[in-house]
Amino acid sequence: MTTIYGINSLPEYGWEKFTKVALTPMQRISGPCTIYTLEGPLDMPTGWEGWLAIDAEGHPYPIDQKIHEKTYRKV
Secondary structure, rough: OOOOOOOOOOOOOOOOOOOOOOOEEEEEEEEEEEEOOOEEEEEEEEOOOOHHHEOOOOOOEEHHHHHHHHHHHOO
16 A cells, blocks of 8 residues: 655654755746746746745756745845
8 A cells, every 4th residue: 555645644753854955046936937847847827926946956846935935044
């Protein structure tokens, strides 16, 4: 049987905390646009606002503005 992980089905214990080793390059963007991520293309709708980030291997990915505010700070 395959274990399924989702927002309502995560392990309660055993979590460790880490910080990223590398800086994350990013810039503000808004939709409509298509971002070709590692998992495939993502169509961001008109009105979407957030950040375009680059992972450690050079792949772009979007970050919603609300998540950005909770997760990142400028250095």
